[in-house]
Amino acid sequence: MKEISRRAYAKINLGLDVLGRRANGYxxxxxxxxxxxxxxDLVLEVREDERISMExxxxxxxxxxxxxxxxxAELMRRHYGLSSGLxxxxxxxxxxxxxxxxxxxxxxAVMLGMAELFGLAQAGSRTIREELMDLALxxxxxxxxxxxxxxxxxxxxxxxxxPVRPALRETPTLIVKPAVRVSTGxxxxxxxxxxxxxxxxxxxxxxxxRREAYIDICHSLGNILEDVTVPLYPEIRQxxxxxxxxxxxxxxxxxxxxxxxxxxxxxxxxxDCQKGLQAQEESLGLEGIFLSHTRSEAVLTLS
Numbered sequence: 001m002k003e004i005s006r007r008a009y010a011k012i013n014l015g016l017d018v019l020g021r022r023a024n025g026y027x028x029x030x031x032x033x034x035x036x037x038x039x040x041d042l043v044l045e046v047r048e049d050e051r052i053s054m055e056x057x058x059x060x061x062x063x064x065x066x067x068x069x070x071x072x073a074e075l076m077r078r079h080y081g082l083s084s085g086l087x088x089x090x091x092x093x094x095x096x097x098x099x100x101x102x103x104x105x106x107x108x109a110v111m112l113g114m115a116e117l118f119g120l121a122q123a124g125s126r127t128i129r130e131e132l133m134d135l136a137l138x139x140x141x142x143x144x145x146x147x148x149x150x151x152x153x154x155x156x157x158x159x160x161x162x163p164v165r166p167a168l169r170e171t172p173t174l175i176v177k178p179a180v181r182v183s184t185g186x187x188x189x190x191x192x193x194x195x196x197x198x199x200x201x202x203x204x205x206x207x208x209x210r211r212e213a214y215i216d217i218c219h220s221l222g223n224i225l226e227d228v229t230v231p232l233y234p235e236i237r238q239x240x241x242x243x244x245x246x247x248x249x250x251x252x253x254x255x256x257x258x259x260x261x262x263x264x265x266x267x268x269x270x271x272d273c274q275k276g277l278q279a280q281e282e283s284l285g286l287e288g289i290f291l292s293h294t295r296s297e298a299v300l301t302l303s
Contacts, residue, residue, distance in 0.1 A: 008109035047085030099255025108146035218250035
């Protein structure tokens with residue numbers, strides 16, 4: 001096998017709570033993570049030399065070591081002692097700097113693709129799943145979840161993962177990205193100074209997901225970072241209000257923003273809302289509107 005294609009799926013946060021800040025600057029979190037079927041495409045091709053090379057259809061994205069995909073490939077080569085190089089071709093659909101883990105999920109797809117491409121499924125004394133998730137922590141706290149997929153409770157700095165069963169059923173999900181860039185570092189810095197931020201109840205949300213109680217899930221969604229991000233970017237609340245007023249059962253900012261996702265009870269309502277948003281795309285300052293669904297299946301299937 002010389003070439004392999006993989007999809008890299010975006011994630012949303014059904015619930016995001018921050019419990020405190022560690023001495024090293026990282027934050028302890030408790031999050032309910034959910035994958036959606038908005039995805040990037042990657043094609044991985046074995047090189048005969050030892051180089052790692054990359055191309056991308058978006059010119060504003062780096063294709064050197066500043067890109068997590070390249071660093072993930074280099075890490076896999078070193079860890080597994082691979083002699084061949086790799087060429088990565090990335091087609092982006094997931095918005096950049098959007099709170100959807102676009103860079104992390106691309107890196108996860110590179111790691112999964114290389115494991116299959118180079119026949120690493122039996123490498124080491126542990127399963128490839130455990131190895132890759134441990135290895136991924138060297139690159140970023142979101143990547144282990146992106147390797148797992150589905151619905152999962154994330155704790156610690158995001159690396160302690162517990163799959164949720166049953167996973168959230170496939171739900172029509174509209175993803176809306178305003179044309180602003182949010183600095184995750186600035187958001188967390190503002191949160192550290194926040195004394196009255198509202199902590200979502202992750203346990204209630206988790207129970208609702210396990211009971212497959214759609215209405216309770218919609219009522220229990222919550223993201224503590226909204227309390228500091230929305231005042232800086234009021235268009236986020238404007239988008240949420242529009243979604244709720246036009247058929248959405250719930251709307252919430254994902255991650256540190258600025259992307260908003262909304263749940264709908266059926267496809268027709270979601271598509272009607274999308275058409276309304278498209279008609280006001282300029283006035284609302286939108287960069288992208290994406291029809292999507294939550295994904296209940298896990299990504300990592302190698303043994």
